[in-house]
Amino acid sequence: MTLEWQVFLNDDGGGRTYLEWLLQAWGWTLGVAVAAWCVAIPCGAVIGVMRTLQGAPLLSRIGHIWVELFRNIPLLVQIFLWYFVLPKIFPVMQQFSSFCLVVFALGLFTSARIAEQFRAGIESLPKGQRYAAMALGMKTWQVYWYVLLPGALRVIMPPLTSESMNLLKNSSVAFAVSITELTMFAMQAQEETSRGIEIYLAVTLLYVISALSVNRLLHGLEKSLQIPGQASAKRATLNAGH
Numbered sequence: 001m002t003l004e005w006q007v008f009l010n011d012d013g014g015g016r017t018y019l020e021w022l023l024q025a026w027g028w029t030l031g032v033a034v035a036a037w038c039v040a041i042p043c044g045a046v047i048g049v050m051r052t053l054q055g056a057p058l059l060s061r062i063g064h065i066w067v068e069l070f071r072n073i074p075l076l077v078q079i080f081l082w083y084f085v086l087p088k089i090f091p092v093m094q095q096f097s098s099f100c101l102v103v104f105a106l107g108l109f110t111s112a113r114i115a116e117q118f119r120a121g122i123e124s125l126p127k128g129q130r131y132a133a134m135a136l137g138m139k140t141w142q143v144y145w146y147v148l149l150p151g152a153l154r155v156i157m158p159p160l161t162s163e164s165m166n167l168l169k170n171s172s173v174a175f176a177v178s179i180t181e182l183t184m185f186a187m188q189a190q191e192e193t194s195r196g197i198e199i200y201l202a203v204t205l206l207y208v209i210s211a212l213s214v215n216r217l218l219h220g221l222e223k224s225l226q227i228p229g230q231a232s233a234k235r236a237t238l239n240a241g242h
Helices: 017-050 057-072 076-090 091-095 098-124 127-135 140-177 182-193 196-225 230-241
Strands: 007-009 013-016
Touching: 013 017, 013 076, 017 057, 017 098, 017 140, 017 182, 017 196, 057 098, 076 091, 076 098, 076 140, 098 140, 098 196, 127 140, 140 196
Parallel strands: none
Antiparallel strands: 007 013
């Protein structure tokens, strides 16, 4: 059974095909995911660092509250809070588009999970690295920027890849505030055509292509960040264990 990607009418009376609508929805999905990722990574890194600072209990506590707050409230509830509640409390936010509000909600939700990955990555490093950098006279920000964060990033690349794929899939909640991404396209097109099998197969295929592309891209980044000889050393260790 095939779907005829026939022309339908826009609100302005112009015509476009369902295929064009599908590709446009795919663009919105990728746009939401990429923009939210750009919010989540720096926020997650900063909060993760705050949770590992020595001698700064207040910052560590703030980081802990951030993680627990955003991680334990369902994503869809956070979307509604950003869209319906916060603009009432802060009228200036009424000027923000639905796209911006969804990006902030999804980005901050994901930042809490990424913060935990950075925290775990930093704490997994040998403590001697921090002490050696401090002994060389480095300031705290230099210890993190030049020593701890590069090492932690190599450690957390596999879970960071998984989280990035989850972020792409979580972008589907944008349909709740009328952003015409892939999930909304599938729902509306299925209602108009009653051809759910073809439509949902096409949408599923685009999600799979997108997720696999993210996986391959970050896997390539992981290999480029790998310390020369590290993979060989790991294999040698595993072989010795056997």
